[in-house]
Amino acid sequence: MKVALLGVGGCGTRLVDQFVRTEQRTGRSVTNGNVLAFHTESQPLSQTTALSTDQHILLGDTHPAVLRRDTNSPATDAQNSSHDPKRHSETSTTTSQHSTSSNSRPRGYDINEYGVGGDPDVGAQVAKADRPEIRRALDKIDETEVAATMIVAGLGGGTGAGVGSVLLEELTDIYETEVYTLGVLPADTESDQRALTAARGLRTLVPRAASTLLVDNDSWSRDRDAVADCYQSINQMTVDRLLSVFGAGEANATFESELRIDPADISRTLAVGGVTTVGRATIEIDSNAHGLLARILRLLGRSQSSGSTPVDASKIKTLISRAVQSKLTLPCEITSADRVLLILSGPPDTISRKGFETGRYLLEEETQTVEVLAGDEPIQNTTELTATVVLANVTSVPQIDELQRRAVTAEDAVTTTSGPSTTTEQTTTTDEVNSQTVEPSADEDSIPTEFDFTNAETTSETSDSTEQ
Ligand SMILES: Nc1nc2c(ncn2[C@@H]2O[C@H](COP(=O)(O)OP(=O)(O)OP(=O)(O)O)[C@@H](O)[C@H]2O)c(=O)[nH]1
Numbered sequence: 001m002k003v004a005l006l007g008v009g010g011c012g013t014r015l016v017d018q019f020v021r022t023e024q025r026t027g028r029s030v031t032n033g034n035v036l037a038f039h040t041e042s043q044p045l046s047q048t049t050a051l052s053t054d055q056h057i058l059l060g061d062t063h064p065a066v067l068r069r070d071t072n073s074p075a076t077d078a079q080n081s082s083h084d085p086k087r088h089s090e091t092s093t094t095t096s097q098h099s100t101s102s103n104s105r106p107r108g109y110d111i112n113e114y115g116v117g118g119d120p121d122v123g124a125q126v127a128k129a130d131r132p133e134i135r136r137a138l139d140k141i142d143e144t145e146v147a148a149t150m151i152v153a154g155l156g157g158g159t160g161a162g163v164g165s166v167l168l169e170e171l172t173d174i175y176e177t178e179v180y181t182l183g184v185l186p187a188d189t190e191s192d193q194r195a196l197t198a199a200r201g202l203r204t205l206v207p208r209a210a211s212t213l214l215v216d217n218d219s220w221s222r223d224r225d226a227v228a229d230c231y232q233s234i235n236q237m238t239v240d241r242l243l244s245v246f247g248a249g250e251a252n253a254t255f256e257s258e259l260r261i262d263p264a265d266i267s268r269t270l271a272v273g274g275v276t277t278v279g280r281a282t283i284e285i286d287s288n289a290h291g292l293l294a295r296i297l298r299l300l301g302r303s304q305s306s307g308s309t310p311v312d313a314s315k316i317k318t319l320i321s322r323a324v325q326s327k328l329t330l331p332c333e334i335t336s337a338d339r340v341l342l343i344l345s346g347p348p349d350t351i352s353r354k355g356f357e358t359g360r361y362l363l364e365e366e367t368q369t370v371e372v373l374a375g376d377e378p379i380q381n382t383t384e385l386t387a388t389v390v391l392a393n394v395t396s397v398p399q400i401d402e403l404q405r406r407a408v409t410a411e412d413a414v415t416t417t418s419g420p421s422t423t424t425e426q427t428t429t430t431d432e433v434n435s436q437t438v439e440p441s442a443d444e445d446s447i448p449t450e451f452d453f454t455n456a457e458t459t460s461e462t463s464d465s466t467e468q
């Protein structure tokens with residue numbers, strides 16, 4: 001399934017960059033070059049290696065609340081030079097305009113002062129003010145080449161959550177095709193400000209996106225005190241799973257398979273909306289039947305066309321069981337899933353119909369879900385068999401409940417100084433976050449505006465009241 005990827009903020013930018021790098025390394029193609037990175041800070045954009053400057057969209061150049069790095073720093077200069085020279089000349093004044101407004105920003109130890117300084121309301125204002133620039137950038141995406149678009153962001157980020165929310169609103173207005181979100185949740189060791197932003201981000205994004213795939217930094221950090229040191233490995237894990245899901249069905253179809261995954265199965269699974277999580281497991285298979293020797297024999301014409309023998313059904317069953325019991329991108333109670341998709345990727349003809357049926361039955365039992373779709377993705381020249389399991393619209397997610405609890409505390413601290421508390425209305429359990437997806441438009445009015453970045457006023461005065 002072809003998908004356009006739009007990274008937002010530092011996390012989103014790094015993830016889409018890594019995605020494109022992995023596409024190039026593995027020869028798989030999901031995006032067809034339909035990738036953009038939006039940020040309010042130039043440095044993370046200039047640090048990308050697989051994106052061209054044409055794919056870097058720097059927002060908030062002239063916004064008074066956006067703090068730029070020293071314009072003489074090489075990274076900033078390199079970035080600004082890829083933009084409108086008229087705006088470039090204005091950046092030198094924004095640095096000084098900034099120092100005053102940035103003083104009133106909420107601060108956490110893990111919040112970078114540059115860009116929107118972690119403030120999602122400023123992020124949303126910047127995106128609204130720069131709507132024309134965003135629309136121009138979106139013209140670079142060929143909507144006819146992709147079946148869907150995915151916004152990728154760290155939900156604890158001021159840019160990720162704030163700009164991401166406005167971008168989602170913009171895209172759902174103009175695109176006929178599905179718009180998904182990939183959100184990264186902050187770790188427990190990150191500041192309450194990050195937790196509050198992420199809780200608000202979930203509340204804004206989940207009801208609007210066709211589906212929100214979540215990655216939990218907490219569960220995937222080896223060292224919980226140094227989450228940032230694990231970004232690279234968490235990002236690779238995320239990219240590998242995304243490629244397994246969306247890349248299935250895109251590989252060169254030399255070997256046709258009657259069980260081959262259909263891109264429509266992917267959208268059908270995600271169509272239930274809500275929060276999605278992904279598990280994965282891999283086994284080595286008999287290298288004699290599938291490895292180098294078998295390939296050489298096939299090349300010499302001394303073996304059957306694909307040369308593969310079906311892997312034992314019980315082995316496939318074990319693999320699928322391991323995948324659904326594996327550490328998910330977002331750990332959850334698997335029986336709370338609404339729809340499940342199984343993708344088996346491996347050498348052609350290794351998965352017999354019996355193996356498939358056994359696996360599907362197992363998933364139905366383990367997830368207590370009747371809607372289990374399944375397909376395979378033939379990959380040549382591999383000795384591995386991988387099972388990827390997509391669990392859609394999961395509703396029992398301890399990490400989201402914990403995030404909401406932290407958000408209540410952080411929100412209380414903010415509202416003590418800025419007026420009456422609306423905390424009880426604003427914080428929700430996973431069930432409530434997801435319930436918004438059932439009737440998104442009907443429920444929209446009931447979402448408190450304080451939680452919805454896209455309803456924030458565009459003037460900086462308004463944002464000041466939520467910042468103290
Ligand atoms: N897995 C992963 N998480 C990241 C990465 N970068 C940031 N994060 C997470 O995303 C959150 C937001 O960080 P950024 O993406 O830098 O924030 P932003 O959107 O640039 O906006 P600011 O808050 O203004 O910096 C952090 O609190 C982390 O939880 C990354 O590369 N990988």
Ligand SMILES: [Mg+2]
Binds near residue numbers: 009011112
């Ligand atoms: Mg950042």
